[in-house]
Amino acid sequence: MPAPTSVPASPAPPAARAYLPMTRPEIDDETIAGVAEVLRSGWITSGPQVKAFEAELSAYCGGRPARVFNSGTCTMEIALRVAGIGPGHEVITTPLSWVATSNVILAVGAKPVFVDIDPATRNLDLERVEAAITPATRAILPVDLAGLPVDRDRLHALAARHRLRVVEDAAQSFGSAWNGRRIGTFGDFVSFSFHPNKNITTIEGGCLVLPDERAAKLAEQYRLQGVVRSGYDGMEVEVLGGKFNLTDVAARVGRGQLKRLEEFTAKRRELARAYFREFGTPSRRALGLGLPIADFEQSNWHMFQVILPEERLTVKRAEVMARLHELGIGTGVHYPAIHRFALYRRLGWKDGDFPRAEHAGRNLLTLPLFPAMTAADVARVAAALEDVLAAHSHS
Numbered sequence: 599m600p601a602p603t604s605v606p607a608s609p610a611p612p613a614a615r616a617y618l619p620m621t622r623p624e625i626d627d628e629t630i631a632g633v634a635e636v637l638r639s640g641w642i643t644s645g646p647q648v649k650a651f652e653a654e655l656s657a658y659c660g661g662r663p664a665r666v667f668n669s670g671t672c673t674m675e676i677a678l679r680v681a682g683i684g685p686g687h688e689v690i691t692t693p694l695s696w697v698a699t700s701n702v703i704l705a706v707g708a709k710p711v712f713v714d715i716d717p718a719t720r721n722l723d724l725e726r727v728e729a730a731i732t733p734a735t736r737a738i739l740p741v742d743l744a745g746l747p748v749d750r751d752r753l754h755a756l757a758a759r760h761r762l763r764v765v766e767d768a769a770q771s772f773g774s775a776w777n778g779r780r781i782g783t784f785g786d787f788v789s790f791s792f793h794p795n796k797n798i799t800t801i802e803g804g805c806l807v808l809p810d811e812r813a814a815k816l817a818e819q820y821r822l823q824g825v826v827r828s829g830y831d832g833m834e835v836e837v838l839g840g841k842f843n844l845t846d847v848a849a850r851v852g853r854g855q856l857k858r859l860e861e862f863t864a865k866r867r868e869l870a871r872a873y874f875r876e877f878g879t880p881s882r883r884a885l886g887l888g889l890p891i892a893d894f895e896q897s898n899w900h901m902f903q904v905i906l907p908e909e910r911l912t913v914k915r916a917e918v919m920a921r922l923h924e925l926g927i928g929t930g931v932h933y934p935a936i937h938r939f940a941l942y943r944r945l946g947w948k949d950g951d952f953p954r955a956e957h958a959g960r961n962l963l964t965l966p967l968f969p970a971m972t973a974a975d976v977a978r979v980a981a982a983l984e985d986v987l988a989a990h991s992h993s
């Protein structure tokens with residue numbers, strides 16, 4: 599028997615696992631080629647691609663007027679301006695959102711009136727809205743956090759009863775529906791964001807769906823310095839507008855994304871179901887995590903967010919995030935309660951004003967969810983979170 603010529607190799611170390619980010623946009627080759635064409639075309643700022651994108655978005659929104667902008671923030675600010683909301687007016691909104699939601703109310707000179715969230719949906723608690731209405735109230739600005747829609751029947755009935763305008767901050771709910779009707783196909787103003795984290799992206803950008811063409815024309819003026827052109831050389835300015843137009847390059851990205859919206863939503867719902875399966879095992883149920891509402895009809899599953907059981911943990915959320923990061927898993931916080939920010943404290947809000955939003959703001963953790971993920975990725979996240987929580991819980 600020949601003698602072994604070498605020491606048997608030790609088993610290969612497991613391949614390092616790729617970092618799993620919290621989210622990742624998916625831009626296909628056809629879209630990239632389309633962008634290259636736009637770049638070569640000689641027309642790269644707002645032009646034919648913007649027009650085509652707006653037509654496609656309008657078709658998606660049941661034929662309602664749709665206009666695109668360079669963010670999902672200015673869309674809301676412009677909606678408020680078009681609705682005539684400004685100094686002396688109040689706008690009811692949620693304290694649990696990206697700060698853009700209430701910043702735009704301040705930006706037009708109006709006052710945000712926060713109403714605490716419903717802890718189950720994590721959205722504005724419509725039960726409590728009526729009590730916050732005063733003679734100065736002009737609008738409600740609800741947010742569909744993580745893509746779960748606010749009850750549109752109740753919302754619009756309430757607004758109609760009190761003659762209030764509605765600006766839906768649907769930044770996160772493009773692709774969601776309410777009772778079989780797509781968000782954006784009905785209502786007053788509906789604002790979508792196409793930031794890279796959103797379900798479809800234009801890199802930066804947003805879309806405003808408006809109640810009628812007159813409002814859309816005014817929004818176009820606010821979008822570009824208030825300018826109205828006529829004939830070859832006519833120009834008039836009647837309102838103070840800004841610089842909020844979307845480029846054709848960005849619009850071409852959006853057109854490639856819009857085609858895939860249904861596919862992306864279906865994939866996100868499938869992954870959300872996988873999270874529920876993973877967190878449904880007895881050992882994981884015992885972790886005391888707060889899970890989102892298991893809705894697979896209406897939500898576009900923009901995010902999968904759990905609420906950490908702070909009373910059981912020996913560490914803070916940041917530590918949990920750091921441990922997960924070391925395990926190659928990205929997470930996020932969406933969002934700290936707005937009224938606790940220094941700017942808002944200076945305006946008079948304080949800790950304890952909205953305890954449900956504060957609790958969620960301290961403990962929400964956004965887990966990875968994006969269309970290119972697999973069920974195995976979901977299993978990896980759930981197992982890692984279980985390990986981290988088990989290691990840092992009171993026994």
Ligand SMILES: Cc1ncc(COP(=O)(O)O)c(C=O)c1O
Nearest residue numbers: 669670671696698769791792793
């Ligand atoms: C709830 C909410 N509102 C508003 C915005 C603002 O959108 P944008 O970043 O496109 O300005 C975002 C996204 O960032 C959001 O998540």
